[in-house]
Amino acid sequence: MLGEAVRVGTRQAPSRVLFGPHVTNLGRGRAFSDRHRAYYAERAAGGCGVIVCETASVHPSDRGYERAPLPGWGAIAGSCGGALLLASLGHSGSQGTSAFTGQAIWGASRVPDVVSREVPQVMEQPEISALVSGFAAAAARATADGLDGVEINAGQHSLLRQFLSGLTNQRTDAYGEDRTLLLREVLTAVRAAVGADAVVGLRLCTDELAPWAGITRDLSLSWFPSPTRESSASDERAGRQPFAHLVDYLVPVRGSGLSVSATRPDAHTPPGFNLSMARAFLGRGVPVVLQGSVVDPSMAEVAVREGFALVEMTRAQIAEPRLVAHVRAGAPERIRPCTLANQHRARDPRNPLITDETEPRSGHETVDPPLPRSPRPRRGSPLLVVGGGPAGMEAARTAALLGRPVRLVERADRLGGALWLAAALPGRARFGLLVEWWERELARLGVEVCLGREMRREELVGDVVLATGSAPSPPTFASDPDVRVLPAAEFLAGAATGAGAGGRGGGESAQRSGSGGTVLAGGPGLPAGAAVVVHDPLGDWTGVGVAELVAAGGLRCALVTPDAVAGTQLARTGDLADANARLERAGVERVLFSRLESVGRGAALVRDVHHGATRELPATVVIDCAHRLPDTALGGHPRIGDCVAPRTVHEAVREGRRVVGC
Template structure:
């Protein structure tokens, strides 16, 4: 079905069975001593079984003192790492998978508390605008020391059986810092020619591992800092020249990327970005070099991977988040089972938890659509002991569907009771703002799995005591979701020109060419504002906190504000809604208590949601009653799916 994707390819003397390469994503599944233990081993095994031809192991530490990105980060900084690495590599080789280690040093893009509580090292003393750590300009001797650490990391990788190594020269890490005029203002040889650092690393590796040991390069070919108002940075013209110099050094391949931490949405694109958004930059590299080119390009679906190969854009397709979400992505594509792929929805929750959990030492990265990712040794479905026992699931939103899916795998007989005519719950509203169609993919996946598993879904069937009694359930799972907050204390809140976010989005173009006030600047408020603006409305966003979007994860905030910047939006912070009138609202500044009136045709409430968590319907019918999803705790897609997964997986 995808002849290009499943044609073997060559990297140097290595033959890859197909064109799918698993990119190195940090997952935080290594052991506390940075070796590959059972958790990381199983994580890799499942992706190998899933059909990828090559695995580039995660950003792998070469320096224990000044090169630490996270505690549970794979490392080749010490000889003790060799034996566990070899065990994993031997397993991957047995599955016909080519293995490279990605040698990594974060430079300034890390935190002092992870690095001997000393200033972080970099090419110059300019701190990272995101990490904001005191930064030490490495001496010439320190640079030479780190070059040797890269070489020794390559030696240990080779002794561990790896087919080659990849240098991480992307995303603003140390090699990238030396290459860029934005971060390299040195006066020694490593500043006079910014390519010298990576050149000497390659030379040191070849001296240590032999001239024929393959070395690849992950490279940010454009830092994309123009939107930050920065003029002197590493641009695509620089990227082309560096790639040509790498080619002259007989590099094994170039793995194209873009962006650094300070242009973060370009290196970890959120949902509103399209498959193929990196194509123009990749094309300029591919057209200028003859070495194999690998690239990630927001690939979520096999047809697009095939198109990249058909267009001669790449030689190999890089899959990152795609195979975190579904380890069997490649295998399903090869078997013509694309509809079975659990597609990554680009929600960036993995990157969010990389910072909040993994770097902070709180556990592995979390995937919103795949609760098993990074936890393969915990959830193995050895507990298929449902024995046909009936479980009533109330609600066919994401939580209800996920609970039913897991229960069915375990051998229970879940029956979903859904009061509306459609599955998906709040996703049927969340998909309405511009460029949010990927969010439908998780509903598509759940629907397909429930069909395959033969799960009974009763639409237009509100749960009643009578229905539950007739089912005689072993357990009841309440997945009734949540509703928008509509404070009764606000005068005029029940006027017909007051709508919740859900009501406004469903109305769509029926709300056009009006003056609308959106109350609340969380994700739903800003996304609804964009939908309203797209329909020709004039929008004012009012927020009680002292910052617009103050509680939004930074990637989503930057994306939302960037998209809203093309419109003339009025933002008012530190202000609360006091009263609604037919053609205006009364607001009060929470700092100086000044009251004012704003003209408005409609008012849209984005003031949060509250759980619908009444379990009394099961009283006297069943002792095993569980709340999942927003009915338990209001949250996001990940928390809804994970809470439902865990209840269903652990039901006994």
């Protein structure tokens, strides 16, 4: 069913999968570019049914981020074959910034934004009229440029949501008495501008997660009454056309400025998190799109059978552009899993291009050549790949697709390398799915895999690629034998071993044992009653995740970091506030602005990085989450991944491809 065609308004989409609007930074300045065109075309070629472009600002007063597009879709029109291509239209209002425009930001009321703390200019009738006209003009421009229609953004980052919400709309005029008035005016103007033939969709915040004053599910449901004669007559008497009569589909989303991480959360939030909320809108006179970390085709298929017209699978198609094509071919096992780690989202101060952890070609379609869809005939000299982590597995897979005979040798008793360590952390279990996908791909392509074999230098003959990974760095603090010091990898190896059969699906391995027993089954374990210090000089997901595992085992835990906040790098993934809330709930002591000096005699000595004062923390075990160093023991051959420099899966996969000529 997922791959079947479906009517959307008066148009027909080739499948029930939607690729939603998101920041890409692919623009040429503020204009859509050839990179956008290639990015969207790749998903259309893979079977996507509806593609909604990056949200364009409908008025010059709005510039939410540096490359926020303006109306003008000529560069991407006609790029998506049979897929419906829609323009997302919006205005970020008080969630924007005056830094780019030099003008006051617009807002419904004088309520400072919770992030920027800027107080907006209250919109009067001239600004409101200009906004409505801007939506209509942009919609007309989109259809004139050849797009199939538009999607109006009244979601989390939108001025329209701010008018709908009691959190940000404290007006006493008509737009305060009826907070839906502005959205109705916009939708009416847009429909008049594009006509009955074009598609008009609505992305609507239906729960701000702030029930004391914000939009709630019950309130938003009242905007879509059941299509009875009584409710229609009531709307007509009030002179209001129901939303359901103005749009061709509805995408219910959640979140507000108070809950930024709720819109596209990482894997700490289960896939399909909006299912219950979206289900409430079924049968209310408008086709409903399920949104909310839907990354697995089986979940999407169930949603379609339940009555959802479309299923948004945005991050899933960034990871696997051919998702629908694989479903249609009856080969869903070939779909590259989406990790939901948010490591390569584009909306952060560095302005990176959109891409994916394990599909580095995403966002780089105009510069990176595609891999063959089927393996080429065997030719060329055999390739020996030493190391079965992500870099080695991808090098072997790519070489096999290009037709080379490949032998992959891994010293451990299973493939995956550091991916299993990542999968042992809370909220990162989906990294284990990547290993299973690579295992299936290598078997399908006929790669010879040899496990439990340590290679020697003299055995490295012919074409060899080294992907031998990394090793712990020496501790930067002094220690005595009476305090056990564990590198994070050693600790996580034990957690991964205890996480189900073969360690697959880790991340929830912390278990409280009986009194006097061992906490965190498998591997090194930790004795009950241990006082654990987590040394975190990096500030990424590792230290935070290790501390969560320790605390989940019922142990006293302190996380020592030189930063102002624990896990500071998690700001890039959207998990920073949530991570600190989890640490607070778990009882982890966060020792900030501090450097670990020494450990011994049951204590850890930490020094403040600013004024140098010292203090002692109880410590019988220290878990060191410091940098790792490349393993260069074999040397003398091309190296990829962590044995060049320890980084993320993204770099490992990219180098695995490029080393074999792709």
